[in-house]
Amino acid sequence: MKWGVVRFPGSLDDADSIHALADVMGQTAFMLWHKETSLQGAECVLLPGGFSYGDYLRTGAIARFSPVMESVAKFAADGGLVIGTCNGFQILCEAHLLPGALTRNRTLSFICERVTLRVENASTPFTCAMKQGELLRLPIKHGEGLYVAPEDELLQMEECGQIILRYVDDDGRETEAANLNGSTRAIAGVANERFNVFGLMPHPEHAVESMLGGVDGRKIFQSIIESVR
């Protein structure tokens, strides 16, 4: 499967994402420079983490206007698979490809931790290799990961199953302590109504090798791979 990983000025996790996809998952993965408009035949586009455009104005607000994003929006409108991790999630929200927004962590501090997540909907292209309610251990590293959306939109998202991942404790329970950044309804990852665009604050690309602390990130990539078969 062909994966395009977008590099914006200030992207950090682009090379690690390509490493995870190509070297670990055995995929064809290439970099897409943000000024390009061709997605070079990618079957899934990944927007990586980092600090695109220095997080100026708001996280993801400037990157959204990069030329490549017009192609990504068209690709998504045609049903193409798009995944955004961390800053990529923020960009997808700013581009209105996903509902809601991400704002400053409740604690005001940058959080770098390994967290437990619960799979809330296992029948999406991004989670189909997992079980409903399965727990994942993935790292987070962000200053602005508090998910916010209007209440009526949240209700609709819950009903449609668009809330894909939640922060939980090691036993899979939602607790205030487990929701490190203070996200509304402990939301860690959401999809659009068509379930072809997915954004999450945790980093699957940094959890693909056991020597680096865990391999649960592979399950997300594996799901996407299985979904296009």
Added chain:
Amino acid sequence: MQVRVFVTPRKGILDPQGRAVEGSLHTLGFKNVSDVKVGKFITFEIDARSADEASAQAKKMCEQLLANAVIEDFRFEVDSR
């Protein structure tokens, strides 16, 4: 013409910065302070034929880029002097 844009956290949205500043102001003895919000102040010059035209453009800029309606409110002033 000069436009001054004020962007503030939307009512009902958690504003941890505002809350932290409020706590510090209370520590300093300003106990009568409440509802602190920390936002952004953006200013720019615009070449427009009238204040109305500048206002209409400023509104579009706020909606499309300067503020995010999910989390922020905005207001602006046009100074045509």
